[in-house]
Amino acid sequence: MRLGLQINHSAWPDGPRRPGAELAAVARTAEAAGFHSIAVMDHFFQYREPGPSEGSMPEAYTTLGLLAAQTSRVRLLALVTGATYRPPAVLIKAVTALDVLSGGRAELGIGAGWHQEEADGLGLPxxxxxxxxEHLEETLRIAEHMWSAEESPFLGTHFRLSRPLRSPRPPSRPHPPVMVGGAGERExxxxxxxxxxxxxxxxGxxxxxxxxxxxxxCEREGRDYDSIEKTLVLPLDIGPRGENVDALLxxxxxxxxxxxxxxxxxxxxVRSIAPLELIGARLIPAAARL
Structure with a gap:
């Protein structure tokens, strides 16, 4: 079992005092502790459960670029990007740039999107x-098309690309892994x-x-079920002295x-760094044996 860290910006009351430096310190510590990946939320407003809409929420791919510069091993992704937040080709270019600049460590985390308040607030579709x-599936098709180096026009129901040029080429082979978030059974x-x-x-x-x-x-699609990585969102609260480690395990x-x-x-x-170090010492080695 591998562990990934999701950075929730509302964890810092009133926002970080020195956002770049503090995020960089969190990322470096997480990598040193043995985390497999670091994810950020792709939201423009803080959402209701962690805090008010006014909470600190930097743009996801700008933030991931900073984290890429501060690390050398961990995988990097948004958990997860709303498919309607950016034109599909622009999103694929952003993930490709992250993959290039991080040396092949990007993943595309994507879902259909749900946060209407921020979409209405910022004039997003x-x-x-x-x-x-439909937008989500067409975006996934465009990702396949562009990452295959195919420059022929893409003519979809919602998006039409006359020349989906892929340059630069992502170092990940065959392309950055795609993670679709959500559990809707039909779609x-x-x-x-x-x-x-x-x-x-x-x-649950x-x-x-x-x-x-x-x-x-997978059986209907002719896909190998075991070829798909199964990941789980689970709060990593081990307690101030690690007293929750056994329950988490x-x-x-x-x-x-x-x-x-x-x-x-x-x-x-997470801003205090100590919980990450404790997870590295107590939880990550034990989880690796599961």
Whole structure:
């Protein structure tokens, strides 16, 4: 089992005092502690559960560029990008640039999007749910098209690209891995089976059923179920002295038994650095044995 860190900017009351320096310190410490990946949220407003809309929320791909410059090993991704937030070709160019500048460490984390408040607030498209899923699938098709070095026009229902030029070429082979987030049984998991190299799910009593649904979609698509990485969002709160390690390992062990191989989560008080060091000493080595 591998661990990924998700940086939640609302973890810093009133925002970081020195955003670049503090994010850089968190990233360097997470890498040294043994985290496999670092993710940031692709939101423009803070969302309701961690804090108010006014909370600190830097743009995701600018932030990932900073993290790439401060690290040399960890994988880097947005968890997850809303498909309607950027024109698809611009998004693929951004992920490709991240892959190039990080030496092949980018992943494309993507979903249909859900946060209407920020879309309305900033004038971003936010079509009805069915159309958002159409945009998501067309974006995944455009990613395949561009990363295959195909320059022929792409003529979709919602997007038309006269020359989807790919330059520079991403160093990841065959391309940066695609992670589709969400557990919708009819659409989301079908898109995982058809296009993605990873899924991202949430813990709970439906997890085993959702994985079974994904397996069924893979069978219909002629896809090897085992070729898809199964990841789980799980808060990584080990407690001030590591008192929650055993409980976390129990949860992670149950997930590993279902085929989950990476857990990605926020860490309380991550700004202080000490929790990351404690996770590196206590949780990551034990999780690796699951």
């Amino acid at each position: 936010f079509p009805p749910r069915a159309r958002r899923f 989301t998991l079908r898109l995982v089976a058809r296009y993605a190299q990873a899924c991202n799910l949430a813990p 009593p439906k997890l085993a059923h959702e994985l079974a649904v994904l397996r069924a979609h 129990t949860t992670m062990g149950e997930a590993a038994g279902l085929g989950i191989t990476r857990v990605i989560g926020t860490v309380p008080d």
